[in-house]
Amino acid sequence: MLSFLIRRIFYALIMLVVVSFVSFIIITLPPGDFMTQKIAELQARGDKSAELRINEYRERYGLDKPLLTQYWLWASNFVKGDFGLSFEYDQPVATLLAQRFPLSVTLALATTAFTWALAIPIGVFSAVKQYSLGDQIATTISFLGIGIPPFLLALVVLYVAVVKLDQDVVGLFSREFADASWSLAKVWDLLKHLWVPALIGAVTGTAGTIRIMRGNLLDTLGQPFIEAARARGLKNRTVIWRHAVRMAINPLIVILGTETFPGILAGNILVEVVLSLPTMGPLYIQALLTQDMYMAGTVLVFITMMVLAGAVLADVVLAWVDPRIRLG
Secondary structure: OHHHHHHHHHHHHHHHHHHHHHHHHHHOOOOOOHHHHHHHHHHHHOOHHHHHHHHHHHHHOOOOOOHHHHHHHHHHHHHOOOOOEEOOOOEEHHHHHHHHHHHHHHHHHHHHHHHHHHHHHHHHHHHHOOOOHHHHHHHHHHHHHHHOOHHHHHHHHHHHHHHHOOOOOOOOOOHHHOOOOOOHHHHHHHHHHHHHHHHHHHHHHHHHHHHHHHHHHHHHHOOHHHHHHHHOOOOHHHHHHHHHHHHHOHHHHHHHHHHHHHHOOOOOHHHHHHOOOOOHHHHHHHHHHOOOHHHHHHHHHHHHHHHHHHHHHHHHHHHHHOOOOOOO
16 A cells, blocks of 8 residues: 555655646746746836836746746746745735635535535435335436536526626625625624535535435446345345445545646636636636736645545545455
């Protein structure tokens, strides 16, 4: 197991370098850069002092140097914890990440909790009661959930809440708590707003997870070791939850590692934009639109790190949960 982890970490480091380089190249492919656009705006307004400051930024971060040199400067500083400056917000990228990352983590964990709390019991019921009325209803609802785009559901929820119910569901805080320091009142206000985007984000995930859980459990229930457990006189509940579900949940562990971890940063970006959430998604979209290269590149690298870390963690958890999987 130790040698496996060392190999995976080594491959992950190589993948990080490749992804960071390719991402940096793609972000800088369009002609010009953020500074070029900003200087054009300042020239139109006749603001000479700000133009001089921007030229200083261009020299400081090597934007007047070849592309490979720019990448090397950014990557070498990245290792030291300096992710560069967000030109759009005129703040260090690390500062912006520190402000939004905790909220993205909270939203991702809440969405995952909603998804698993709903999907696993429904998937187990649907498999155990195959072709029953409850199974048909669960199947129909899951297909509808898979087919409805999350951003469309967010728009519907936003319309009903604002127009019909006169409720504020935009953002994660009320206006009086948006810029306030943290307190119990602010945490409670966050919880009152958090369930809406978490539930919207969980709809599609729950629908897909139900189908995966149902299909795998049906396959597992037909295995010889399940029949042997029943032949020993074990209760049906024990056979299902202690033996069958433990084996059938393996694909969900993989999904949890490879989708939930990167979802902390990426998440349902369109849902976050529609609901104006102060999370990483809207920040990332804005960085791509304005060629804010250091912000966009940093988020992409962190997303890759989350994917790789989630994959390694999923392998370790699978080896622990499923006795059939052993890595020597």
